[in-house]
Amino acid sequence: MMPLNCSSLVFRVPYILAQTRLTNTKKLTSTSCVGSCFTTHSYQNKSFHIVSQFNQNYSSSPVMEDQTNLLSSPRPENYSKELIVAVRVVQMACSLCQKVQDSLISKTNSPVHSKDDNSPVTVADWSVQATVSWILSESFGCRNVSILAEGDVQRLSVADASGLLDAVVKLVNDCLAEATYFGLKGPDSPLGSSDVLEAISRCNSTGGPTGKFWALDPVDGTLGFVRGDQYAVALALIEDGEVVLGVLGCPNYPMKKEWLSYHHRYHRIISKLTPPTSESWDKGCVIYARKGSGEAWMQPLHHKNKLLAWPNSAIPVRVSLIDNPALATFCEPVDKSNSSHSFTAGLAHSVGLRKQPLRVYSMVKYAAIARGDAEIFMKFARTGYKEKIGDHAAGVIIIQEAGGVVTDAGGSPLDFSKGIFLEGLDRGIIVCAGAKLHEKIIRAIDDSWNSSNL
């Protein structure tokens, strides 16, 4: 087995126990609330009671009033307005990304460019960043919105990028023109290129331990995106170093979990061969959670030309109850340069995981665990690679609120207070549906590290 390069792998049980206790308490929370009403929603042939609540504070917001007064959550909330706007704008971003991915696949001539680190990046990245930035700024006021995102405005501003900038401006305007379908208000007239560049350049937060900022990964899993496979739009709100809400848009997540293990092209072929109404091939969801709610929710991807009526048939999601390693499914990155497959194979063997790993691009892996479609996600990046907070924040809060556990390979919580990167991260990232599986994996990592030091 490949030894781990961790500097310290102390078994940190107290944090995990505290997380589990918190989760158990959350399950018992009452759902009654003054001024709320129950509505019944159906999704995939199941009925759910959703508490809708009237909120008086939206009049100054560009969110359309008739839609935004309805909340799906049972208590008077912190961040409820932020959550609703975030979910809606992620829905918009997913729609934009689908358009770009479809054109990538059908024409293979969509502009694909390189970031400084040579990973492919598309116009979708910049367009999502501009769209999210514009909507958040309009919703909460420019001065109140700080966004941390990767898109580098310099690359778009240079003269030889004018074709690219035109493509981004068009996509952003097309997307914002549909804002009303998503319950948001778009601009009165189309944005010019300077407006779009300004919206992108506003995403210059560097994070840190104090204050409130949004962490955006416009297209997480770029490789999956350009290959026509899984990717995610990830948006989280971080306040004083703590993730307080997270939204993950997963446009290609199949509704039937079995399809997650297939390359997305099979899904496309099959969906062409079977009636479009067939539920089996339905795909696309947005998953979200708010800190301390003890709940994570999933709504289907919204299809344009219809009004998104909140809560858009949202249903609660919960992590799997499976704690027997032999029955558990573990996910890992597809790309072995992003995570050591040989190391996870060794770990999987030593903890008794028997199923083939489920290799999926992007933060869709977090969504899979939150939905109960898999139990474990392990990522062991090469020494020297620094994980970025935007690549994990939304997934982490969703998993925690859905009842799961997320730590580094040493059992410590991920620290979102240190800026752009997850500093002090003890090598790997471990995400588990339950504390028992988590404990086994952390112990196996610890043993592996100890034996490699003998």
Ligand SMILES: Nc1ncnc2c1ncn2[C@@H]1O[C@H](COP(=O)(O)O)[C@@H](OP(=O)(O)O)[C@H]1O
């Ligand atoms: N060398 C590396 N090691 C580990 N992770 C990496 C990496 N290079 C990029 N990544 C991260 O892994 C993400 C892709 O995850 P996955 O492999 O699970 O699909 C990338 O997201 P982006 O593609 O959005 O940059 C990036 O955040």
